[in-house]
Amino acid sequence: MKRIPDALLMAMAAVLLGLIAGALLMLAIGSNPFEGYYYLFRGGLMNMQRVGNTIALSTTLILTGLSVAFAFRTGLFNIGAAGQMLIGGLCATTVGLLVPLPRPILLVVMVLAAMLGGALWGSVPGLLKAKFNVHEVVATIMMNWIAYWVVYYFVPAYLKGQFLETESRVLPAASSLRTPWLTDLFNGAYLNMGLFIAIAMIIIIRFLLNRTTFGYELKAVGSNRDAALFAGIQVNRSIILSMVIAGGLAGLAGASFYTGYSANIQIGVLPIQGFDGIAVALLGANNPLGVLGAALFFGLLHAGKGFMNAMTGIPPEISDTIIATIIYFTATSLLIGRALDYVVRRKKKGGK
């Protein structure tokens, strides 16, 4: 039998523990946890429309999760996925609203604009890190707020709707990533072509990390910066490129969210999906396939929590708490790993 990888085992343990913690919470407020989980999962899966919305929510998480995971492989902690995503969304929306092009070309230009915008936003912390050794956590957090205020200024000034000033005009159907056949297939769900981008990115990033010299160099820098430098790898170039690619991935998340899931961009909101991306990357062990699984799982929790609340009165915050608990258990996975080791060893010792 092929051995299950440790990372997967630990992720599953974290998920299980998180679900148990959630169950205890439901008990504490006097609800039935089996009922709660039943409706939570039904809420995400019970018909095509709900499956479609679950995948739509996961799409964004896949891309922000990939962004965080990719930077992490180079030893960089990208807290800035939210800001990169926001700028990506702003670029895509701007192109979608203002540039008159036939639909296929327009969509490609929108997606590219989003990727470039995100990449630009990621490049700044990358440059600062490479040239001046400014810690990327600080730099990316600050870039989040710069993105927040750029959108705050730009949308009312150039993309204002007829009536609402807190969000941009609504994108016409021709410049939306939603496409009729997908929408119809999933009964009006908000699933959109961003999904194909996300899947393509999983494949590309996986290939890049595992099968190319460039990917090897990035991972080498992540494992040991000094050793990589000594081995002749251009560490600074790797750091900058890693942040650029991470930013580009988050920018794509912005395109899929603001021009697919939503039809306009709101001011005054840092997208929570950017931060959830950190959790997705953690649970997915910074592995593209792991990210896919983690994003689908979190997407399911997000999609189902409203229905759970409607059916049972269990507040939707419970599912947020489950996510938080899972992150907590993932972050302390080292401890879980040791506990597992201990159990295994004791079994062997006693092994009858």
Added chain:
Amino acid sequence: MKRMVSVLVLLIFAAACVFGAGQREADPDTLRVGMVTDAGTIDDKSFNQGTWEGIRQAQQDLGVQTRYLRPSGETEADYVAEIVNLYDAGYRFVVTPGFKFETAIYIIQQRYDDLKVVLLDGEPRSQDYESHVGPNTVAIYYAEHESGFLAGLATALQLKSGAVGFIGGMEIPPVQKFNWGFQQGVDYANSNHGTNVTVSANNVIYQGSFTDVPAGQQIAATMYDRGVKAIFAAAGGVGIGAINEAKSRAASGEEVWIVGVDVDQYEEGVYADGKSIILTSAMKEIGNSAYAMIEAELNGEFPGGSILTFDATNDGIGIPAENPNLSADVERVVFEVLEKMKTGEVAVQDSSAGLIP
């Protein structure tokens, strides 16, 4: 480890049986009324809270089942998702507060023809801004000018003389109508009750947004410096800025007032020892209208397909029942005039003719 997990699972299961036994099964005959909150929380002292209080009142009086859901974002998709959640959970009556639901309701009313929807302060619109009220939807607007009138009247009667001002958010009809009504209320007091309160053109300002808190504070400061005694702030977040300015001035001993908007904002204006700078509030009775629609549905009289306006005649607008900063005499006069409004003896115009626009 394994044993621990299984013990834990067993415990949960046992507890679930104990606690779960008490689950009340829904009575299929009772109407289930759901609400989806707008941006903000259920206790926002504004639209969400007002709507929910009306629904809870209906639960008490009329025995309907109620629940509110809070969307996880502010996109149309998030709003639609929560309404679908309510529908799939058996709710056939949904109340949504605020114009942000307009496009979501447009989609929902086409998809579910057995779902009754009440949209407060807006009407269903397609993404091209075409209005269409479906046969199972009721769109509700409010007579802001009448509400503003009562507030203006109360303000003038209480202050007796001096200057008052108005801060609006965006220059859109619901805000403008508050302004026009307010001026008419002040005029009414001047000509019928011997007060001498003035509204001058430079004290009527639309800030241009509902969100710029510092700007609201700035404008209020300028007005107070010009000698304005009370400001009617119909401006969302901008109004909060004005309230903050008034609070800090009142705390240092100045006599300044704010007239609140939409809901009773008294609590919002408390600065010390329970004293508040909110003189009174020009209210839209959001809760009353939600209640009225639920009652209509139970009586089989749900006015689907129509756009309703709530005004004095159906208790859709007014000032709070209790105004600690108004004298009893002032309150008495205001409620008398409200009665006259109901009979049509006092009429308020909803246009700017003859007023500061």
